Amino acid sequence: MTLDIADEFFEDSFAIFNIIDTSIKNAGFIMIGVAMLHMLRHKHNLIKQINQEMAEKELLQKKLQFEAYHDPLTALGNRRACFELFETQQETHSHLYYFDLDNFKTANDKHGHLVGDNILKLFAHAISKEFGADNCFRLGGDEFVAFGASIPITEQWREQLLNESQAFFCGGKYWVCRTARKRIC
Ligand SMILES: Nc1nc2c(ncn2[C@@H]2O[C@H](COP(=O)(O)OP(=O)(O)OP(=O)(O)O)[C@@H](O)[C@H]2O)c(=O)[nH]1
Structure with missing residues (x-):
């Protein structure tokens, strides 16, 4: 009889511990997910910025090349x-x-x-x-x-x-x- 009561007590306690444990794990997964999402978004923005800078550099290079070989007044070759x-x-x-x-x-x-x-x-x-x-x-x-x-x-x-x-x-x-x-x- 005493044993039975103890069993029930431990069974109930474990159930609560289990729920808490699963919740903590889930919260951990969610936090890791959010952090990874944040990291990915940061990387995405960084790549976007690098691409933009490269495109601007290319444009600038083309502009400089044009200016080096063209007369600014008539736009003919110099x-x-x-x-x-x-x-x-x-x-x-x-x-x-x-x-x-x-x-x-x-x-x-x-x-x-x-x-x-x-x-x-x-x-x-x-x-x-x-x-x-x-x-x-x-x-x-x-x-x-x-x-x-x-x-x-x-x-x-x-x-x-x-x-x-x-x-x-x-x-x-x-x-x-x-x-x-x-x-x-
Ligand atoms: N408005 C303007 N004038 C310029 C430019 N580049 C040079 N000049 C002027 O062009 C003039 C050229 O003079 P000249 O070579 O004597 O020309 P020209 O009076 O037709 O004489 P000839 O060629 O000997 O018949 C100079 O007065 C320069 O100052 C420019 O981009 N814009």
């Missing part, structure tokens, strides 16, 4: 680009055109540098339309170079190129020469 691409341009184009605007200094002095800048942009746009922007370069000041095919040069063509800049009495001269294009057999 002197460095022209020299570095000279061989390739020679191989793919039969003629080289060199342009130098006339009276540009006078136009600058008379109408101001903003108008002067605009003349350069208009001329860059005109030759880009004729030869393709990738084949045109601004060497500096009012000097430009373009690579292209042989074009029947007429007074009309010349006027067309200088159309808008002529409004400021700014003309232009050009020289054309054959490139040393290699024949592809």
Whole structure:
């Protein structure tokens, strides 16, 4: 009889201990789960941040590369680009055109540098339309170079190129020469 009572007592106590023990274990699992989730979220944010920084770096690198090889005013290739691409341009184009605007200094002095800048942009746009922007370069000041095919040069063509800049009495001269294009057999 005494034994029975003791058995019941221990049975009940164990049941309570069991419940407490399971609860503690469950709470432990939940805490570990929450901590792991937190860690994963932190890692996810870190990877996102690294990816973003890498994308920004890549963009910056592309921007720097563009700036190193382009004229900021006209967005044409600059002197460095022209020299570095000279061989390739020679191989793919039969003629080289060199342009130098006339009276540009006078136009600058008379109408101001903003108008002067605009003349350069208009001329860059005109030759880009004729030869393709990738084949045109601004060497500096009012000097430009373009690579292209042989074009029947007429007074009309010349006027067309200088159309808008002529409004400021700014003309232009050009020289054309054959490139040393290699024949592809
Ligand atoms: N507005 C403007 N002017 C520039 C720029 N770069 C150079 N210049 C000016 O361009 C002028 C070029 O002068 P010149 O080479 O004598 O040109 P020009 O008056 O056409 O004379 P020729 O070429 O001998 O016919 C200079 O006054 C420079 O200050 C630019 O980016 N913008």
